[in-house]
Amino acid sequence: MADSTPQNWRASDEFLAEALVGRDSALEAALAAQDAAGLPAIEVAPVGGKLLSLLVRIGGARRVLEIGTLGGYSTIWMARAIGDGGRVVTIEAEPGNAAVARANVDAAGVGDRIDIRIGRGEDVLPRLVGEEPFDLVFIDADKESNTLYLDWAARLGRPGTVIVLDNIGRDGEIVNERSTDPKVIGTRAGLRMLGEDPRFDATALQTVGVKGWDGFALAVVA
Numbered sequence: 001m002a003d004s005t006p007q008n009w010r011a012s013d014e015f016l017a018e019a020l021v022g023r024d025s026a027l028e029a030a031l032a033a034q035d036a037a038g039l040p041a042i043e044v045a046p047v048g049g050k051l052l053s054l055l056v057r058i059g060g061a062r063r064v065l066e067i068g069t070l071g072g073y074s075t076i077w078m079a080r081a082i083g084d085g086g087r088v089v090t091i092e093a094e095p096g097n098a099a100v101a102r103a104n105v106d107a108a109g110v111g112d113r114i115d116i117r118i119g120r121g122e123d124v125l126p127r128l129v130g131e132e133p134f135d136l137v138f139i140d141a142d143k144e145s146n147t148l149y150l151d152w153a154a155r156l157g158r159p160g161t162v163i164v165l166d167n168i169g170r171d172g173e174i175v176n177e178r179s180t181d182p183k184v185i186g187t188r189a190g191l192r193m194l195g196e197d198p199r200f201d202a203t204a205l206q207t208v209g210v211k212g213w214d215g216f217a218l219a220v221v222a
């Protein structure tokens with residue numbers, strides 16, 4: 001048995017990506033552009049991007065909301081899966097990130113399906129009230145605001161809307177109820193909300209791989 005080390009998690013994850021995801025020049029170019037622009041490499045792993053695309057397809061989603069665009073990597077995954085006539089609305093607080101994402105999604109050929117709204121989630125989300133409900137919401141932004149984003153996901157969704165909340169593992173720090181790290185506090189609060197708020201039915205899975213020890217929560221709006 002291989003030792004459970006970050007290096008071996010990475011090797012297994014790279015094998016899974018090679019076997020199940022394959023190389024993709026548009027996605028690789030998006031990551032290269034993100035890196036060249038100095039953005040952090042905190043996008044989802046290739047197997048995570050593929051999972052998002054499968055969830056879009058399985059649910060037949062036509063409208064996707066993403067909170068936290070970064071360089072548009074996960075945005076491209078979901079926009080491809082949504083097909084013609086579908087729409088991804090993605091919120092990004094940093095205008096510089098949004099510019100990188102805009103160039104990336106256009107270069108990937110899916111820019112016409114993607115609406116990048118620049119601003120903080122707390123300011124942009126209320127402006128989406130009155131639009132058609134979202135079928136899937138991917139929350140991948142500042143962890144401090146997870147409960148705010150989950151509340152909006154429920155309000156902007158409908159019964160059956162799928163919610164994916166990224167980064168619930170945080171190197172095992174989620175068990176640390178005395179943590180003073182705002183990201184850990186926000187992650188724990190989001191998980192408690194998913195468990196206690198009757199608007200959600202949820203679970204969470206830890207992952208190890210190219211992004212270390214982390215995970216995601218999966219929920220459906222009741």
Ligand code: DHB
Pocket residue numbers: 042043044140141166167183
């Ligand atoms: C962080 C944020 C992410 O969305 C991620 O996937 C990994 C790390 C962070 O802010 O630390």
Ligand code: MG
Pocket residue numbers: 042043044140141166167
């Ligand atoms: Mg993330």
